[in-house]
Amino acid sequence: MEQLGYFDELTADDLKAMAAATGPKVTIFLPTAPPQHQPQDTATRVKSLVKEARQKLVNAGVPESDAKDMLASFDAIATDAPFLRQQGESLALFAARGLNLVYRLGVPVSEYTHVAEHFVLRPMSETLTKSHAFYILGVSRNQVRLLDATKDSVVQLDLGDIVPESFEDVTDTDDRQATLQNRSGGGNGTMFHGHGGAADNQESEITRYLHKVGDSLGDLLGRARSQPLVMAGVSENVATLKASSSYPVVAEDFISGNPDASSNRDLQKAGWDVVRPRFASNDDAAYNRFADVSGTGLGETQPDLIREAAVAGRVDTLFINPSLNASDGTGDVNTAILHTKLNSGDIVIISDGRVDDVAALMRY
Numbered sequence: 001m002e003q004l005g006y007f008d009e010l011t012a013d014d015l016k017a018m019a020a021a022t023g024p025k026v027t028i029f030l031p032t033a034p035p036q037h038q039p040q041d042t043a044t045r046v047k048s049l050v051k052e053a054r055q056k057l058v059n060a061g062v063p064e065s066d067a068k069d070m071l072a073s074f075d076a077i078a079t080d081a082p083f084l085r086q087q088g089e090s091l092a093l094f095a096a097r098g099l100n101l102v103y104r105l106g107v108p109v110s111e112y113t114h115v116a117e118h119f120v121l122r123p124m125s126e127t128l129t130k131s132h133a134f135y136i137l138g139v140s141r142n143q144v145r146l147l148d149a150t151k152d153s154v155v156q157l158d159l160g161d162i163v164p165e166s167f168e169d170v171t172d173t174d175d176r177q178a179t180l181q182n183r184s185g186g187g188n189g190t191m192f193h194g195h196g197g198a199a200d201n202q203e204s205e206i207t208r209y210l211h212k213v214g215d216s217l218g219d220l221l222g223r224a225r226s227q228p229l230v231m232a233g234v235s236e237n238v239a240t241l242k243a244s245s246s247y248p249v250v251a252e253d254f255i256s257g258n259p260d261a262s263s264n265r266d267l268q269k270a271g272w273d274v275v276r277p278r279f280a281s282n283d284d285a286a287y288n289r290f291a292d293v294s295g296t297g298l299g300e301t302q303p304d305l306i307r308e309a310a311v312a313g314r315v316d317t318l319f320i321n322p323s324l325n326a327s328d329g330t331g332d333v334n335t336a337i338l339h340t341k342l343n344s345g346d347i348v349i350i351s352d353g354r355v356d357d358v359a360a361l362m363r364y
Helices: 012-020 039-059 064-070 072-079 081-085 122-128 173-179 197-221 235-244 264-293 303-311 332-342
Strands: 025-031 090-096 099-105 112-116 134-139 144-149 154-156 181-184 190-193 229-233 315-320 346-349 358-362
Touching: 012 099, 012 332, 025 039, 039 064, 039 072, 039 081, 039 090, 039 112, 064 072, 072 081, 072 090, 072 099, 099 122, 122 332, 122 346, 134 197, 134 235, 134 264, 144 264, 154 264, 197 235, 229 235, 229 264, 264 315, 264 346, 264 358, 303 315, 303 332, 303 358, 315 332, 332 346, 332 358
Parallel strands: 134 229, 315 346
Antiparallel strands: 025 090, 025 112, 090 099, 134 144, 144 154, 181 190, 315 358
């Protein structure tokens, strides 16, 4: 199963644990994508950055034994060869008393070590924009592939005996042989007779296959989802799949041609080109809602007020300017990111200058 890299999701339970953590908090970011970092180089850098973080904890007044205990689990990363080989673009480590979290990320980050009363989430904020996730369904006679993708990542999903894996999974060989009884003709070929002839029957079987794939999508993915799905296949197959799909959000445009010739990475890139205008339009619409109420208390740009609102669960959408690096500003923005996600708010990346630092659309 091919994927662009190995990626770990920051779960709701992780968010709760981070929000509940007390005392000094450690954040470490490290690029891990080749050719910048090979596994052994990553191990060396992890050791160095953990050592640096330990010293920063001591400098912040944490007893040396406590600082060592806080980061002890990270020392094991440097000797975990399989983990070191299975990396994405970067690595994020978070620690507090009784808490150690490790994430492989699909976005590049700069090397960074920080000890403060807050975790640093801004460099990985793009990975928290779940509204930019999409599916890709590639269908040919030979195989069905269902991919879960973002701009930076793609993972092939298990069809779980719910969606057919190929044409052969749907075709009933015994019925086909009974229907397509063959007899020798006058020449060297084989003649077929039966219900409409071989060509009509095969077309009917292919149509049944495509209908089965389309109709089972909702059973696998859910029938009330908003994550768009991009289809990949020859145009006549895609038309049939769209007509029979039980999944509610299928992109109008599709990836044309036999998907068997494309890798998961190829399909991810082509799929992103299809959905990017949709996501941009959604982000623009969200920002326009903010702009309409800016200055009224429902649209805020002051980081400390946004932090307070996020902690109270009032932030509906948090807009982040990605050009500012991790060290810019105080913990207000990072705390706002954490609590916006914790309270089921959305994060939108605005990189065209409309947002100087951070902005928030309030629920109330």
